[in-house]
Amino acid sequence: MSDPAITTPAPQGLDVADTARRLKAIFIGSVGNLVEWYDFYAYTAFALYFAPKFFPSHDPVVQQLNAATLFAAGFIVRPIGGWLFGHIADRYGRRLSLTVSVLMMCFGSLIIALTPTYETIGFAAPVLLALARVIEGLSLGGEYGASATYLTEIAHPDHRGFYSSFQYVTLIG
Incomplete structure (x- = not known):
């Protein structure tokens, strides 16, 4: 007889x-x-190209620092985007959260593509560029967390870490 407690x-x-x-x-x-x-x-x-077109200065170092500041602004707002879109995902669902996040990223990129230079619209050019970078940062923070959670949720219980690791592999690209 076999013991049921030790059978696999x-x-x-x-x-x-x-x-x-x-x-x-x-x-x-x-x-x-x-x-x-x-x-x-x-x-x-493209920051090398944006700097002289969007930031008025005769010093290229100052222009590059301004462009780098906007790059940093996108990273600074990422946690706020994670919080905001995490709230949306918990309350209204991951699909809506991911969809809005992707649309916001598209909108931020569209603003950057369509914003005229400083020569054309003056001080509004760097302001619009900053707004676009903040929108992109919020979007990235929201998409990243919601997507990682989604991949973990759809994974087989024995492979949750493996499935969610694909979220991090895309950072290398």
């Missing part, structure tokens, strides 16, 4: 449909995060 459960079969659904969700969540980080860091790649 039989391994469960692989549910292909469930695995495919989870992999699709990981891919979508990771790609969304990658796109948000790309939009956020695109400013950095």
Whole structure:
């Protein structure tokens, strides 16, 4: 006779449909995060071009410092975005939170793309650029937390860490 307390459960079969659904969700969540980080860091790649066009000064160092300050502003507001979108996700659902976050990132990038230079609209140019960076920072903070939570929630209980790790892999890109 075997003792039921020491028997091990039989391994469960692989549910292909469930695995495919989870992999699709990981891919979508990771790609969304990658796109948000790309939009956020695109400013950095073009800061050399933004500085003389948006910040009035004859000193290029001052112009670059102003551009770097706006880069930092996006990071400073990220925790506020995480709090705000975490509240939205808990109250109204992750889907709405992620959707609004992505739309805000698109809106922030659109503002940057359409803002005329300092020569054209004066002091409003750096103000609009700062507003766009704050919107992008809030968006990034909200999307990152909600997406990580979503990936953890859809993961198989035995693989939550593995599934949520894909959120961090997109930072490398």
